[in-house]
Amino acid sequence: MREFLSILWSYIKHRIAVILVLAGSAAVFWVILLLYSMPVDGVAYATLLAGVFVFLAAIIGLYKYYKRVKVLKMVKKCITLPDFYMPEPKYLLEKEYQELVRQTDKNRTDIINEKDSSYEEMMEYYTIWVHQIKTPIAAMRLLLQSEKTEANEEFIEQLFKIEEYVEMVLHYLRMEGMSNDLLLTRYSLDKIIKAAVRKYSKFFIRKKIRLNYEPLNREVLTDEKWLTFVIEQILSNALKYTNQGEISIYMDENLPCTLVIEDTGIGIAGEDLPRVFEKGFTGYIGRSDKKSTGIGLYLCKKILTKLSHTISIESEIDKGTRVKIGLDTVERVTD
Numbered sequence: 001m002r003e004f005l006s007i008l009w010s011y012i013k014h015r016i017a018v019i020l021v022l023a024g025s026a027a028v029f030w031v032i033l034l035l036y037s038m039p040v041d042g043v044a045y046a047t048l049l050a051g052v053f054v055f056l057a058a059i060i061g062l063y064k065y066y067k068r069v070k071v072l073k074m075v076k077k078c079i080t081l082p083d084f085y086m087p088e089p090k091y092l093l094e095k096e097y098q099e100l101v102r103q104t105d106k107n108r109t110d111i112i113n114e115k116d117s118s119y120e121e122m123m124e125y126y127t128i129w130v131h132q133i134k135t136p137i138a139a140m141r142l143l144l145q146s147e148k149t150e151a152n153e154e155f156i157e158q159l160f161k162i163e164e165y166v167e168m169v170l171h172y173l174r175m176e177g178m179s180n181d182l183l184l185t186r187y188s189l190d191k192i193i194k195a196a197v198r199k200y201s202k203f204f205i206r207k208k209i210r211l212n213y214e215p216l217n218r219e220v221l222t223d224e225k226w227l228t229f230v231i232e233q234i235l236s237n238a239l240k241y242t243n244q245g246e247i248s249i250y251m252d253e254n255l256p257c258t259l260v261i262e263d264t265g266i267g268i269a270g271e272d273l274p275r276v277f278e279k280g281f282t283g284y285i286g287r288s289d290k291k292s293t294g295i296g297l298y299l300c301k302k303i304l305t306k307l308s309h310t311i312s313i314e315s316e317i318d319k320g321t322r323v324k325i326g327l328d329t330v331e332r333v334t335d
Contacts, residue, residue: 010069015061022054123173130170137163157206164236168295171229175299178306182223189218189259189327193249196231203239204247212248216259220327226303230311231261233296234323238263241321252324259325268315276313277301 012019141159144152174181197204197211204211220227238247238261245264252258268276275281280294297313304311310326 010065015058123176127170127173130166130173133166134163137166157202167229168233168299171226171299171303172295175302175306178226178303182226182306184221184223184307186219186221187224187227189220190215192224192228193231195228196235197249199232200235200239207239207243209239209242209244210246212246212250214250216251218251222307222309222327226307227309230300230303230325233300234261234325237296238265238321238323241265241267245320255324255326257327259327260322261325262320262322264320267317267319267321268313269317273313273315277311 137159141156144156144159193213193216197213203209235247242263242265247264248260248262250260250262252260272281276297277300278294279298281298282294301311304325308328310324312324312326313321314324315321
């Protein structure tokens with residue numbers, strides 16, 4: 001009703017000149033009638049008939065105006081403006097407005113296409129760069145592994161961190177086109193977890209962190225590559241911020257489809273928890289030790305959302321952090 005009244009008021013303002021002319025003409029007509037003492041009955045009857053015709057014409061005009069406004073509102077919601085959606089212009093001014101709208105839409109489309117093209121070129125360049133940078137990193141590792149010294153071990157550890165950041169960049173670049181890269185099928189959850197743990201085994205040993213993990217005997221409908229990357233990121237964070245104690249990997253007893261990765265690390269401040277999945281957010285701990293990029297958990301959240309999985313974090317300062325990954329399609333595997 002409110003929308004109709006709004007259109008009615010707009011229609012009245014649009015036709016105000018015609019309304020004023022008709023009202024003025026009627027007023028002049030009746031003034032002359034009264035001045036010359038002409039018979040009222042016949043003129044009143046004619047005026048009534050004319051009024052009925054004017055009223056019907058106004059109703060028809062309002063109906064057409066209402067339909068045109070509705071069409072224009074529908075057009076406004078569209079991303080593009082196909083010609084067949086635009087109402088046929090009745091006046092030259094309206095035709096010029098439509099041409100202006102079409103030209104504006106064309107300019108907008110050209111800008112978007114140009115931006116998309118530039119973005120694709122940039123993505124292609126960075127993707128090639130990421131792949132090429134892996135070659136010298138691998139060569140440096142081989143050189144360092146040829147001689148076992150404490151300094152070389154430290155260099156190898158730093159190279160591993162560089163590789164982590166390179167992998168993070170690669171997944172960040174691929175994330176926009178992730179839907180085309182997905183291979184959803186049933187995978188052994190234990191296989192994915194063991195691959196991630198194996199990658200960080202040296203860090204468990206070096207930092208003397210105990211791993212609590214028993215085979216889960218579960219299968220999950222997911223993409224192995226992307227879920228592995230997520231678990232690696234969470235394990236990397238757990239190892240980074242756990243100086244002593246243990247890291248546990250298990251299925252939540254109350255939520256059977258939820259994988260939990262828990263550590264006894266330094267924890268996350270309560271005021272930072274609502275923002276940990278924001279891009280670039282490092283929090284108090286990340287700012288103080290300058291180890292955080294603010295990208296890892298953001299990527300995890302985006303990837304898991306596209307995989308139809310969920311992620312949540314519970315944490316307390318100096319007590320540890322519990323990361324929960326909701327895997328709705330988990331099935332128990334029986335031997």
